[in-house]
Amino acid sequence: MENINVRERIAGCVADFLNIMSKRLPDDVYDRLCEMKEAETLPSACSVYDCMFENIREAVRLDRPICQDTGLIQFFVKAGAKFPYLSEISGALEQAVRIATKKTPLRPNAVLPFDEKNTGDNIAPGSPWIEWEIVPDSDSLTLEIYMAGGGCSLPGKAVVLMPSAGYEGVCDVVLEAVCDRGINACPPLVIGVGIGTCADSAGVLSKKALLRKIGSRNPHPKAAELEKIIKDAVNSIGIGPNALKGKESVLDVNVEFGAHHPATLAVGVSFGCWATRRGVLEINRELNCEILSHKKTLEL
Ligand code: SF4
Structure with a gap:
């Protein structure tokens, strides 16, 4: 197959999926929202859930994005080392964003720093954002895609602690982020926590944690315990759906980790x-x- 056709095929397929993603929630988020709606008892919080589910239904009926904040796309690419079109992927993903921006439409959200100009098509340095992982022995391409909204990106942070801060310090970082700006992220929240050596690796791990399925637990029992501790702690604040109080405030908390330097304990937090x-x-x-x-x- 000619490379130009390959690029168009991948771009078309990804653009169609971006269209779907903007208008329908993933199954795990939808199922957990249903569960939280069922469990809620506070009348004002029940009304908020009613609005959310009406929003979900209307997005499908009217063929419009669930939320207008759509244009900044992050691709986490797992490329099989034997996938035959590796060199076409970056161009195809950029083309997909350009197509979806026009056709869905996605809101133009990419603003160039220093010039402070919106590029109008969501194409700019770092937009779309592409993170790569090569998978040995695979001949397929898996794309994990995240539509980064402004409100849910706002509370995110990455800091490097002294290791003596311990896992209590990790919890403090997450709770501070929730209390500072968590309400900007239209709760209930998905909270991704990354633990590593540097601010950059902890930040990336926190986004990967956010991409993990709701209801999945980190296989390390202590990391899974930390997920539960943070979830219970955030729920105990009583933020509730859209920060109007309620029984639960968290869709889930996922923790991912990499090795940390003996002298550092870096923590990243990302919100959905x-x-x-x-x-x-x-x-x-x-x-x-x-x-x-x-x-x-x-x-x-
Ligand atoms: S945080 Fe609120 S405004 Fe931003 S993408 Fe989510 S629902 Fe939309």
């Missing part, structure tokens, strides 16, 4: 909102696409 728009798309070597994250919500 009630309308966390993320998805997983797999493309095989024949360029057939399969959506892995939206099965149930495609039927709504």
Whole structure:
């Protein structure tokens, strides 16, 4: 297949998926929202959930994004070392964003620092953002995609602690971030926590934690325990849906970690909102696409 056709095929497939992602929640987020709505008892919080579910239904009915804040796309690429079109991926992803910005439409959100100009098509240095991982022995391409909204990105932070701060220090960083700006992220929140050596690696790990499925637990029992401790602590504040009080405030807390230097303990925190728009798309070597994250919500 000619490379130009390959690029167009991948771009078209990804643009179609961006369109779906902007208008339908992933299955795990939808299921957890249903569970939280069922469990809620405070009348004002129940009304907020009613509004959210009406929003979800209307987005499908009117074929419009669930939330207008759509244009900044982050791709976490797992590229099989044997996928035959590795050199076409970056160009195809950029093209996909350009197409989806026009067709869906996604809101132009990419503003160039220093010039302070919106590029108008969501294409700029760092937009779309692409993180790479090469998977040995695989011949397919898996894209984990995140639609980064402003409100949910606002409370994010990464700091480097003295190791003596311990895991209590990690909890403090997360709770401070929640209390400072968590309400800007349209709760209930998905909270991704990354632990590592430097601010940059902890930040990336926190976003990867955010991409992990709701309800999954870190396989390390102590990391899983930390997920529960943070979740209970944030729920105890009583923020509730859209920060109007309520029984629960958290869709889930996921922790990912890498080694930390003996002299540092870096913590990154990333937030997702009630309308966390993320998805997983797999493309095989024949360029057939399969959506892995939206099965149930495609039927709504
Ligand atoms: S936090 Fe989420 S729901 Fe709120 S404005 Fe941003 S993207 Fe939309």
